[in-house]
Amino acid sequence: MSEARSQPVSVERAADGRRVVTYYSTVAVTLHWLIAVMILSNIVLAWLHEDVSSATSARLMLWHKSTGILVLLLSLMRLAWRVAYPAPPYPAGLPAWERTSSRIVHWGFYVIMIGMPLTGWIMTSGPRTKAALMLYGVVPWPMLGFVHGAQGQAAAVWHAVGETHGVLAYLAYLLIVLHVGAALKHQFLDRDVIMARMMPWMRR
Ligand code: HEM
Ligand code: HEM
Numbered sequence: 001m002s003e004a005r006s007q008p009v010s011v012e013r014a015a016d017g018r019r020v021v022t023y024y025s026t027v028a029v030t031l032h033w034l035i036a037v038m039i040l041s042n043i044v045l046a047w048l049h050e051d052v053s054s055a056t057s058a059r060l061m062l063w064h065k066s067t068g069i070l071v072l073l074l075s076l077m078r079l080a081w082r083v084a085y086p087a088p089p090y091p092a093g094l095p096a097w098e099r100t101s102s103r104i105v106h107w108g109f110y111v112i113m114i115g116m117p118l119t120g121w122i123m124t125s126g127p128r129t130k131a132a133l134m135l136y137g138v139v140p141w142p143m144l145g146f147v148h149g150a151q152g153q154a155a156a157v158w159h160a161v162g163e164t165h166g167v168l169a170y171l172a173y174l175l176i177v178l179h180v181g182a183a184l185k186h187q188f189l190d191r192d193v194i195m196a197r198m199m200p201w202m203r204r
Contacts, residue, residue: 005093005192009203022088023197031078032198035113038071043172065124066135072117079110091193098182105179112172119165122147126158 009023024032042064049060087106090099124133125143133141147158186194196202 005091005190007091007193009193009196020089022091022193023200023203024088025081025085026200027081028078028085029198029200031074031081035071035074035078038067038074039113039116039172040176042067042071043169046169062134062137065120065133066141068117068120069133069135069141071113072121075110075113075117078113082110088197094192101178102182105175105182108171108175109179112168112175116165116168116172119161119168122158123162123165126150126155126162 007022011019011021014020045060045064045067049057049064052060090102122144125145125147132143135141147154147161150158183195186192
């Protein structure tokens, strides 16, 4: 492990006196872990729903759709926060290929965090859907007017979007494997500070 890669996760002053924070803010960390747990649960719910009775399946899918809509709202907040407060600078010794691949995976995740719920919402608002969506059986959530009851060309678009939800699921699996693999590599092979940037309890 190079000295630069293990520089402390902290608040420092640059040479020109600017304040440089080398870890993610509490808001970013809270949203990261909330969204991560919800996405992983949603994937499990989608997998489970096929192997259970139709009543249980409907309940699991209601949780899936409700959690998905919550992910959409939280991810829009996360994106707004990310634009307002850029990510902390990478540790100085981090190689260029790791910086580039981390950026690709992180922005790929934003596509998943917003694209999965949006395509799911469009799918659920489709021509065949009759009942309104009640989040967790309690909070009414609108159907998207431009697909609800769609015919012809619009119905074909709706069908394509439904397929996209499944395709994005494969992209999500790939990104999760790469992201968790990278986090474990940094923690256990490189033994650097990357994990601590997103895990406040590990900060020195
Ligand atoms: C589906 C689940 C997850 C999603 C969608 C997700 C998404 C993200 C995103 C978008 C970022 C970049 C934040 C930004 O710069 O705006 C990030 C950073 C990070 N994530 Fe995750 N994450 C997930 C699960 C995990 C897990 C399970 C771990 C740990 C094993 C983890 C560890 C980290 C770490 C350490 C960073 C900071 C990387 C850095 O300093 O550049 N994430 N995650
Ligand atoms: C965090 C966001 C979401 C994730 C990670 C997610 C993930 C998944 C996954 C992995 C599948 C199985 C895909 C396949 O095997 O082809 C699926 C299916 C599905 N999702 Fe989502 N989803 C999300 C949000 C939503 C939302 C917001 C809705 C609707 C409001 C929704 C509705 C559906 C429907 C209707 C299916 C098809 C179920 C079936 O008939 O087998 N999803 N989702």
